Amino acid sequence: MIDANAASEIVESETRHRSLWGDVWRQFRKHKGAMLGVLVFVFILMAVSIGPKLHGIDPNTINFRERNLAPNWEHPLGTDNIGHDTLAQMLAGGQVSLAVGFLAMLIALLLGTFVGVLAGFFKVLDGPLMRLTDLFLALPILPLLLVIIMLFRDTLRSLYGPEMGIFMLIVFVIGITSWMHTARIVRGDVLGIKEREVVIAAHSIGTRQRRIITRHILPNILSPIMVSATLGIANAIITESALSFLGLGFPPDFPTWGRLLYDGANFIQITPARVIWPGLFIALTVLSVNYVGDGLRDALDPRLRGR
Amino acid sequence: MIQYIIRRLLIAIPTLLVISFIIFAILDLAPNDPTGNLPMTVPAEVREKIRISLGLDKPMYIRFGMWLNQFFINEPLNLLHEGWGISIGDVENRTRVLSWATRSPVVDLIIQRTPQTLWVVGLSYLFGIIIAIPIGIASAYKQYSWFDQIGTFVSMVGFSVPTFFTGMVAIILFSVQLQWFPMIYDTTLVVDSWGNFVLQVKQMIMPVMVLGLYNASQLSRFMRASILDNLNLDYVRTARAKGRSETVVLLVHVLRNSLIPVVTLIALGIPTIFSGALITEQVFRVNGLGQLLIIAIEGADIPLVQTLTFLFAVLIVLFNLVADVLYGILDPRIRYD
Numbered sequence: 001m002i003d004a005n006a007a008s009e010i011v012e013s014e015t016r017h018r019s020l021w022g023d024v025w026r027q028f029r030k031h032k033g034a035m036l037g038v039l040v041f042v043f044i045l046m047a048v049s050i051g052p053k054l055h056g057i058d059p060n061t062i063n064f065r066e067r068n069l070a071p072n073w074e075h076p077l078g079t080d081n082i083g084h085d086t087l088a089q090m091l092a093g094g095q096v097s098l099a100v101g102f103l104a105m106l107i108a109l110l111l112g113t114f115v116g117v118l119a120g121f122f123k124v125l126d127g128p129l130m131r132l133t134d135l136f137l138a139l140p141i142l143p144l145l146l147v148i149i150m151l152f153r154d155t156l157r158s159l160y161g162p163e164m165g166i167f168m169l170i171v172f173v174i175g176i177t178s179w180m181h182t183a184r185i186v187r188g189d190v191l192g193i194k195e196r197e198v199v200i201a202a203h204s205i206g207t208r209q210r211r212i213i214t215r216h217i218l219p220n221i222l223s224p225i226m227v228s229a230t231l232g233i234a235n236a237i238i239t240e241s242a243l244s245f246l247g248l249g250f251p252p253d254f255p256t257w258g259r260l261l262y263d264g265a266n267f268i269q270i271t272p273a274r275v276i277w278p279g280l281f282i283a284l285t286v287l288s289v290n291y292v293g294d295g296l297r298d299a300l301d302p303r304l305r306g307r
Numbered sequence: 308m309i310q311y312i313i314r315r316l317l318i319a320i321p322t323l324l325v326i327s328f329i330i331f332a333i334l335d336l337a338p339n340d341p342t343g344n345l346p347m348t349v350p351a352e353v354r355e356k357i358r359i360s361l362g363l364d365k366p367m368y369i370r371f372g373m374w375l376n377q378f379f380i381n382e383p384l385n386l387l388h389e390g391w392g393i394s395i396g397d398v399e400n401r402t403r404v405l406s407w408a409t410r411s412p413v414v415d416l417i418i419q420r421t422p423q424t425l426w427v428v429g430l431s432y433l434f435g436i437i438i439a440i441p442i443g444i445a446s447a448y449k450q451y452s453w454f455d456q457i458g459t460f461v462s463m464v465g466f467s468v469p470t471f472f473t474g475m476v477a478i479i480l481f482s483v484q485l486q487w488f489p490m491i492y493d494t495t496l497v498v499d500s501w502g503n504f505v506l507q508v509k510q511m512i513m514p515v516m517v518l519g520l521y522n523a524s525q526l527s528r529f530m531r532a533s534i535l536d537n538l539n540l541d542y543v544r545t546a547r548a549k550g551r552s553e554t555v556v557l558l559v560h561v562l563r564n565s566l567i568p569v570v571t572l573i574a575l576g577i578p579t580i581f582s583g584a585l586i587t588e589q590v591f592r593v594n595g596l597g598q599l600l601i602i603a604i605e606g607a608d609i610p611l612v613q614t615l616t617f618l619f620a621v622l623i624v625l626f627n628l629v630a631d632v633l634y635g636i637l638d639p640r641i642r643y644d
Contacts, residue, residue, distance in 0.1 A: 138326060140619030142582040143600055147612055148333060150604045238469050242586055245471045246601060265475060272479045279472030287467040
């Protein structure tokens with residue numbers, strides 16, 4: 001039975017039309033860790049997006065009568081020292097942490113791709129842009145992030161409100177301090193692709209440079225960009241929680257996983273669960289994203305694909 | 308080689324100047340008032356006097372120039388004077404970089420805090436290297452064996468899980484539940500007897516382990532990849548064909564070649580572990596450089612923040628250079644001339 005299935009699959013795969021992304025998907029599916037990573041990540045995404053509606057408790061409700069509770073039916077993860085429901089806070093915090101991760105990754109990716117393509121495509125810009133990249137790589141990122149947030153948070157708070165201001169500040173600073181690796185990888189790839197026949201042919205028929213970049217260069221560098229996107233999410237989530245953990249992230253009434261961990265650290269002897277849950281979810285998210293990145297890298301590598 | 312090092316050092320000077328200016332500019336452009344934390348009862352003219360006493364009435368380029376002068380000329384001269392008794396110039400009236408919060412020289416504060424950081428961070432890095440290399444070798448040699456599967460999984464977990472979480476779990480397990488190790492690192496402990504030595508070891512185990520395992524998980528991945536790159540090369544086949552034993556092939560021929568990228572990576576990683584120590588020190592309450600920086604940032608102690616951040620940048624530039632030079636020394640295929 002199994003043999004027959006396998007045989008029919010082989011016949012099918014030989015007759016069926018095979019596209020590049022189909023091949024990538026087939027290779028990706030073989031990577032067990034990556035598939036598990038996708039499952040876990042999708043589960044976390046679903047949980048933080050649908051979960052609050054199902055759970056139905058407001059994360060900022062304070063109830064002093066029900067403080068430091070152990071897990072029970074009403075509060076599946078217990079409550080904290082002023083009676084916040086830990087599960088509701090976890091779900092709300094997850095929304096913020098993931099949003100920071102995605103947005104900061106997007107900024108870093110756009111900046112990195114922009115700088116990388118410019119540096120790789122235009123020879124004049126290569127030197128200065130790469131020196132700039134080296135300079136950014138030499139900056140002590142974590143201390144600088146702390147300093148910037150400390151110094152600018154009051155201004156942004158007064159401009160955009162306490163939550164939105166800090167959110168924008170954190171997303172922005174994480175984004176503009178983590179584009180360098182993407183830029184380097186993209187530049188290297190662009191340098192190679194620029195010499196290919198397609199690009200030379202496009203030049204010879206008089207295609208404009210902007211069109212060459214959007215039409216021929218960008219689709220070809222999609223795979224390194226996708227891999228750095230996954231790494232970027234993981235990196236941004238860790239950085240945000242590290243900042244919150246150092247007490248320089250979001251304000252206390254605005255939960256994120258890092259902030260919950262930081263607040264829970266002072267009650268580690270009474271309610272250790274308050275540290276475990278946020279930490280576990282940061283770890284699970286980052287781990288699943290890293291595995292997805294690993295699988296993507298293997299699947300997008302033509303030397304490994306189709307083996 | 309010497310020429311290359313000199314050239315790189317010469318490039319490093321403008322780089323560091325630009326970085327120090329960027330840090331200075333960020334700190335200066337920020338809409339933040341150092342007298343903002345004072346009580347409301349302090350009248351405006353007193354605030355103005357405080358600002359003048361801190362040198363804030365002068366324009367930015369003069370303050371930047373003063374900082375450069377104090378940090379690059381006065382502080383080294385002062386170190387010479389205090390360390391070796393060599394006095395150059397006016398020793399008494401030399402202005403030093405002063406912390407706004409404590410009014411003591413910033414360099415003295417840094418010197419006070421450095422040993423704790425170096426002990427914890429340095430030991431954890433050493434520990435990480437020592438366990439990463441054998442694990443990397445074993446994983447690569449028996450690729451896809453159960454040891455390799457477990458090893459790659461653990462290292463993936465190790466570098467995905469942030470140290471502030473592993474540190475917290477360690478505290479819950481070993482300090483709160485089992486009560487084996489103290490929760491807070493006591494820096495006043497002087498190691499003068501066997502009992503104190505045991506206490507010192509006890510309080511260092513958790514931070515060193517947590518940071519060490521984090522470093523080890525990253526390094527062992529690179530070690531494994533590097534050995535795998537080498538195992539299929541021609542020289543390995545030659546060595547086997549000559550009749551060398553597997554141990555010699557692996558530990559002499561392959562290991563030496565695959566350590567080259569790992570060694571440079573170790574050098575490159577040294578500055579990043581200092582910023583990693585920022586978090587570990589906060590978790591275990593070690594009063595090292597990382598904690599000093601956090602205190603300085605929270606207290607808006609601009610000269611201290613400026614100097615510390617700049618020192619981190621110096622470390623990064625320096626160890627980048629060290630890594631490149633090491634690469635040139637270890638790998639005869641790379642020539643910089």
